[in-house]
Amino acid sequence: MDWTAYLNPLMQGAWVTIQLTFYSTILGAILSFAAGIGKTSTNLAVRSLAVTYIEVFRGTSLLVQLFWLYFALPVAGQALGIDLRLPPVVAGVLALSLNIGAYGAEVVRGAIEAVSRDQYEAAKALNFTPRKTLWRIALPQAIPEMMPSFGNLAIQNLKDTALVSLISLSDLAFRAEQLRNFTQDSTTIYTMALFMYFGLALVLTAMMKMLEFYVGRWRAGGR
Amino acid sequence: MTEPIIKFDKVVKRFDSFVVLDELDFEVRPGEKVTIIGPSGSGKSTVLRVLMTLEPISEGVVYVDGDTLWHEKDANGRLRPAGEGHLRRMREKLGMVFQQFNLFPHMTVRRNITEAPTQVLGIPRAEARERADDLLDMVGLREHADKYPHQLSGGQQQRVGIARALAMRPKIMLFDEPTSALDPELVGEVLNVIRRLAEEHDLTMLLVTHEMNFAQQISDRVCFFDRGKVLEQAPPEELFTDPKQERTRAFLKAVLESN
Amino acid sequence: MLFGIAWDTSSGWAFAISILPILLRGLVVTIQATVVGFFIALVVGLVWAALKAAPLRIVSWPAAIVTEFLRDTPLLIQLFFLYYVLPEYGIVLPAFMTGALALGLQYSAYTSEVYRAGIEAVPRGQHEAARALNLKGMRTFTHIVLPQAVPRIIPAMGNYLVSIMKDVPLLSVVTVLEMLNVARIIGDRTFNYLIPLSMVGGIYLIMTLIASAGVRFLDMRLPKRGIPLK
Numbered sequence: 161m162d163w164t165a166y167l168n169p170l171m172q173g174a175w176v177t178i179q180l181t182f183y184s185t186i187l188g189a190i191l192s193f194a195a196g197i198g199k200t201s202t203n204l205a206v207r208s209l210a211v212t213y214i215e216v217f218r219g220t221s222l223l224v225q226l227f228w229l230y231f232a233l234p235v236a237g238q239a240l241g242i243d244l245r246l247p248p249v250v251a252g253v254l255a256l257s258l259n260i261g262a263y264g265a266e267v268v269r270g271a272i273e274a275v276s277r278d279q280y281e282a283a284k285a286l287n288f289t290p291r292k293t294l295w296r297i298a299l300p301q302a303i304p305e306m307m308p309s310f311g312n313l314a315i316q317n318l319k320d321t322a323l324v325s326l327i328s329l330s331d332l333a334f335r336a337e338q339l340r341n342f343t344q345d346s347t348t349i350y351t352m353a354l355f356m357y358f359g360l361a362l363v364l365t366a367m368m369k370m371l372e373f374y375v376g377r378w379r380a381g382g383r
Numbered sequence: 384m385t386e387p388i389i390k391f392d393k394v395v396k397r398f399d400s401f402v403v404l405d406e407l408d409f410e411v412r413p414g415e416k417v418t419i420i421g422p423s424g425s426g427k428s429t430v431l432r433v434l435m436t437l438e439p440i441s442e443g444v445v446y447v448d449g450d451t452l453w454h455e456k457d458a459n460g461r462l463r464p465a466g467e468g469h470l471r472r473m474r475e476k477l478g479m480v481f482q483q484f485n486l487f488p489h490m491t492v493r494r495n496i497t498e499a500p501t502q503v504l505g506i507p508r509a510e511a512r513e514r515a516d517d518l519l520d521m522v523g524l525r526e527h528a529d530k531y532p533h534q535l536s537g538g539q540q541q542r543v544g545i546a547r548a549l550a551m552r553p554k555i556m557l558f559d560e561p562t563s564a565l566d567p568e569l570v571g572e573v574l575n576v577i578r579r580l581a582e583e584h585d586l587t588m589l590l591v592t593h594e595m596n597f598a599q600q601i602s603d604r605v606c607f608f609d610r611g612k613v614l615e616q617a618p619p620e621e622l623f624t625d626p627k628q629e630r631t632r633a634f635l636k637a638v639l640e641s642n
Numbered sequence: 643m644l645f646g647i648a649w650d651t652s653s654g655w656a657f658a659i660s661i662l663p664i665l666l667r668g669l670v671v672t673i674q675a676t677v678v679g680f681f682i683a684l685v686v687g688l689v690w691a692a693l694k695a696a697p698l699r700i701v702s703w704p705a706a707i708v709t710e711f712l713r714d715t716p717l718l719i720q721l722f723f724l725y726y727v728l729p730e731y732g733i734v735l736p737a738f739m740t741g742a743l744a745l746g747l748q749y750s751a752y753t754s755e756v757y758r759a760g761i762e763a764v765p766r767g768q769h770e771a772a773r774a775l776n777l778k779g780m781r782t783f784t785h786i787v788l789p790q791a792v793p794r795i796i797p798a799m800g801n802y803l804v805s806i807m808k809d810v811p812l813l814s815v816v817t818v819l820e821m822l823n824v825a826r827i828i829g830d831r832t833f834n835y836l837i838p839l840s841m842v843g844g845i846y847l848i849m850t851l852i853a854s855a856g857v858r859f860l861d862m863r864l865p866k867r868g869i870p871l872k
Contacts, residue, residue: 220850221822222808223814227822232835320716358714
């Protein structure tokens, strides 16, 4: 079979991969900020919750988390009398975002804590509330610092989406595996799949660089 | 004699076991311009940081504008440590200029000045902008309003720092070594702004500096701090020409020789 | 029954206790794969680092592109590629070795960066001082640069060791009986996924917490600036 015949099904899979990456990166970013800010909170309950979330999802394997959500959660639901069966796409996006969010949370916390004491003192002298200090002074300075790490996490997330093929979501990895089953033409198919992932990664990197420039435009040319 | 606007009553400040302020008694009258001098570690910057509520005190009571700064009265009229609400009300009376300027790097010059008035005082944006532009005229930086701090020289940044503090209309201005981080050729422009402020306004000003000539020109009173206490204080002409204490003399001699 | 060990489904606790030894058998495989994969990553990564640092562009550029490619593509596809493509060229490896090789190759891209960053963090002045003392290039590297780079390298490598351990479950797709695969088989046969999968999560948590504490301990013990003289 000619390699062009593989192109269409692989492209369909790539489109699913793109969507998975997009949604789980957005949701993961939200979780990153929630847990990262939560970990810097003075409220013990909030801090403990954030720390627990971060430690559990950083401390276990993504595939374990994915299987747990997909296979184990319904069993737990059964015991409680609730239907907790998740469609593969929900389990996939949830596992990916929870996982990447835990890593992102450490990036967010680190960047917030790296904002110099002087800035917090200036904000206090001008009578900003702690909340306004966070949102208007600390975060705008911290976000550009987070961007290189966020770029790496986005790539990590793109690669991790391949795991959802194992719960039968028809992403790029799934399509490749399916085609190989049909045709046994492993070399061509996996080479194409690898290059398509590589292409997606390059595009994603470029997009994250643009975002990095955009959020840090106030310091363009400076520093 | 009017009531003091700032009063330290037997204030102690410790860092671990190190005593920075040692039962300090210290007063400033409304509108007075006071310069604090002294060797490093004498507690002079700590006085400003305590007033700005950046540094809590260990013992004693601080009064600002007739009210306790670090305490509030409970139902029985007894003093207890102040809550955040009280501290916020007290902070409104004070403005501070930092040694390292501490401008917000992600905001333009104008935004640095309007941010606190709009976000903290709730002043309409247009009015805050007008206020900012007036202040920028005063410090001679109107044409730099749309630049970011990193595009300005240190002297210009510090002038923005002064404008930013003034935009909150404080009764008391605290200057913490405002020219120490500047290259020598940029010191003058900042001192000129402070001098004009001292001459044209009835602000109470408290200044920590090593610029002795400048202190002599603008101060009503100079206080020599040593080991967490006011060792000697007098009008500048008196303190600089005829210091009573041996340690004051030694300090002034050392400073004059290093200049 | 798995590995000759039967499970007891009379109650949740009994089930958990009876499958623990089976899961620990899987854990042994997980640790073996981690160690072999890490070793490959350390060695191959050093090769990449040397090639990327080569003065000849015809050497350094391809190395840079290959490592970028390894870093930017999913481990799962790399694993499938090795598993299905190598035999077509007559290279037949046991599934475990294929898996460890895939782990090692992917992480070699990361470790090569660690080597590079560690070596570049040694100040230029150190190279200049070595030249002033007329040390040979090789001796400068082994006696001046490397001892200063190692303390920076070790904690980062430790973190990748932990990452590799968390990626081992992927080897289950090529039939390696590591811990997650074992748990899934138990689940498939008993229709109870909750207990074995939760136990795997718990064991992972314990392992990574221990490993992270180990990395932190190393990081604290290693000299950052000066290397003390014996």
